[in-house]
Amino acid sequence: MSPAVIFSIHLVLGYVPWLLCFSAYFWPRLRTMDHVEAQRAIAVLHGFRFFGLVFIVPGVVGSALPAEFATFAAYGDFATGILAILALLTIRLPAVFWPLVIGYNLVGMVDILVDYYHGARFDLPSLSGQLGAAYAIPIIYVPLLMLTHFASLYLLLHSRHKKDRILESGAMSS
Structure with a gap:
């Protein structure tokens, strides 16, 4: 089999394996957690994206790795990680925390999607050896990141709808 x-x-x-693990262990727990704590748990994982x-x-990656791929992937991850860390630091300031949660999720998802696009555009599979030690990132780490972005955004939307239903039911009973 070829490296590509x-x-x-x-x-x-x-x-x-991440879908199986996430659905069996992480998702049931995240759904039952307080919304702030669930977002905190997800943000901690994304805080490591500075990596x-x-x-x-x-020397970590090969010199033939396309600069357009490497640069966007590096700085997209870095920006996502910084936003996640800022969210964690502002957890007691809801007016700042929630926009940062939305921000790091949107930036992170765009980063991953554009990285997939760049990977296809620059034929990353045929250059995969150029990833060097970073080879594990798209294989092991990125799937979990993408799943947690979806989970975070789902929880954000779900908590909004839940709050709206509570407010509506309270207004109807008045």
């Missing part, structure tokens, strides 16, 4: 085929298999199959800067460290 192996990398493509890794990309796809990276989601399978994405590794895509622009010579």
Whole structure:
């Protein structure tokens, strides 16, 4: 099997164990947690995205890794990580915390989607050896990040609808 085929298999199959683990262990717990605490747990994971800067460290990744891919991936992850850390630092300030939660999720999802686009555009599977030590990031880490972005946004939307229903039922009983 060629490295490109192996990398493509890794990309796809990276989601399978995380989906199984997430649905069995993480999602049931997140759904029952207080909304702030659930968002805090997810933000902690995304706070480590500063690690994405590794895509622009010579010697960690190969010199033939397309700069357009590496630069966007590095700084997209870095921005997401900083926003997640800021959310964690402002958890006691809801007017700041919630916009930062929305912000790091939107920036993070766009980062991952654009990275997938760049990966296809620059034929990353055939250059996968250039990822060097960073090879594990798109295979192991990115699927969990994407799942937690969806979970975070779902919880945000669900909590809004739940609050609206509570307010509506309170107004109707008055």
